[in-house]
Amino acid sequence: MDRMSDTMQKKHKKRKGDRGKYANLDDIPDDIIVGILSLLPLKEAVATSVLSSRWRYLWRFTRMSLDFDVDHVTPKYGTLTCLIHVTKYLNKNRKTYIRWVNEVVDQHSGAIESLRVCYYLRRRHKKHIDRWIRFGLRSNVLERLELDFSERYPFCNDMKRYLYKFFPNFFCVKYVGFKTMKVLSLRHVSIRGEEIEYLLSNATLLERLVLEECQNLSHLRVCGHSLALKHLEIVATGRNLRRVEICDLVNLVSFYFKGDFKNYARNFILRNLPLLVDFHIEFKLLFLLIIWLVQVPSYDHSYSDRNRHNWPAEVPNCPHYQLKEVEIFSYNYFLGDMERVLYLIKHAVALEKIIVNCKCNQRLKRFKTKQQLFEAEEISKSHAMTQLQPQIPSHIEFILR
Template sequence: MISRLSDEALIDILSYLSLKEAVMTSVLSRRWRYLWRYTYRRWDFDVSNNTSLFLMSCNGNPRHVVRSKYVQWVSTVLQLHLGSHLDELRIRFDMDNVIRNSPGLVWWLVFACLKRVQRLEVDLSNRLGINTLREDKALFPSPAGLSLYRCCKLNLPPSPFPCPILDFSSLISLSLNYVNVYADTLAHLLSNCPLLRHLSVKSSDTMYSSNKNLPPFKSTSLESLEIVQSNFMQKEMEICAPNLVSFAFVGRNIAISFKNAVSSSLTELTVGMDYGVSFLLDPFKQHSIFLSQIEKLKMVFNDTARCFLGKTVPSKFPNMNNLKYLEVRWEASGSSSFLFPLTLVKAAPSLCTLKIEEPI
């Protein structure tokens, strides 16, 4: 019965399978051999739990050799895709310092542009918890850099016309973890991706602007913005996102200004580290315009903040009449002060859930 279906119908069915399952159907018959290469829903390269990639050696090969082969394999598989578009591309893999001397990430991003990927996740974090030097992390290039790479490295035929600028205009969601990225590159993406609703950057060490002044983070479609554990070197950041619902900033203390009636839509807030301490000690300074709207508040603190907040407790906090969920998470063990959570509780008459999390 299934053999009577058209190729288009079979491709639709295969697109609901995982990439591995879809590839396995290529042995069914000659007709099925290449159908998987047209699937369009999700290509997932998640080997974060593959222990062979974490071992110092595997089958006699050093770890960097095993990882380099994996990078090449991912690039090869992506080149086999024959469809006009791909909805989601997910790559999760601890590359260590392999990526620094490999064009892997750049080629993957070029592929994402050419295939009009809507949801892109690149997670290169170290699963063993070993610190990675900032120069060992991959760098997310600018759109102009991607276009130059495409023209110079991908064996394209010579053309008298300028190399076309690649863009991520189809992106709906972008998540980067352990990938260095310039802050002005993010600002450019937000301004030139009209469909982008979710942007997440974690553990980036180059969160500074290559220009003197950082352009505002401006987007009419952005609903969620997350910058966590990143070395954001700018002293201030301006956010112009009237439809922003969720905002997270965990890092050094900077001045963040919200424009264009962000307060009317923002209901979820996550703050932490030095910025979180500033939020507690001077809530009237940057956050009073939207605190009354917040329904869900999460706070993350390290050992330095723990010691500081144990001695200094804000006596008064702006009213948070809509706050229903409050979570405080300590990332280091030690003596805690529960006075500042109580201060927040007093300012939140509608609070339903209070969660305080300590490390084991």
């Protein structure tokens, strides 16, 4: 009995000792501290370096998501409205931003899960940008890479030829980041269609691709059964883009496209997208959306902007058996929108919900007063309620906004 009592006392002392093992910060192993610091944002993790000489360098070995956003260096940027003030402010703080990113890149030695660079940078900053990208791509756990070099204000638009040119030397053995990457976002970057194809062939795990205002992107082809791509977003409001081909993406569930170019019927190709359920498209020749419905047999959400120019006198009879929800933006009965809605109702035989949004187009807000916009929206709402809604079949949910 005494022997058992002694054993219990020893176990109790051992448990008591375990509870007090990390009574002080200095007793905590470095790997545990690094793991905790990895949960903090970059700014807070770096701030711990002043706690003691031991903590000074621990943040460098963290596994982090690095977000170098313009607002972290230039907090007043979003409050400026004058073009002259915006330009001066950006030029003044650009060196500060570049120095900040370079300091982190120089000092950090841990793994990188995501890298986001967001500032108004151009081709002349290529040596810095290339270095940052290489830094991220060396990480074998990189899942997200975002380059956003767009200007926040449309009136401070730089000439397109000065855009940073992405590629072409990032596909060597030491840059393993593409092998693990799941999200790639390129905004206001110069890249060609064949370079995107090559990129996709290397980034086999990529699930989301965002391309916005990419110069030199005249032909875009995203095709292949082997691609893991689930979400695709393309914004091309300029005139460079001439052809888009999205085919055989067996995992694609959402597709967003905004842009204008000639010969849509021939040069905008959607084919074999069996899992597509969310389809958002904005362009001028809206009537061609009807033709594409038969090419995308499974999606059940469609969102369309206005600009309904050149609606043909006779639209082809193209029934659709899967489309379940449609939202029409900037509804205006003067432009014949009621006829277009009724056409969709007739041919989308599985339609369950239709949303009519009467908010005026953003472009009109530049030329009309608030009172004029309000009156126009009220007229459209009144027409939709009195003329359109009575013609909607009872089995279709009608929502007016």
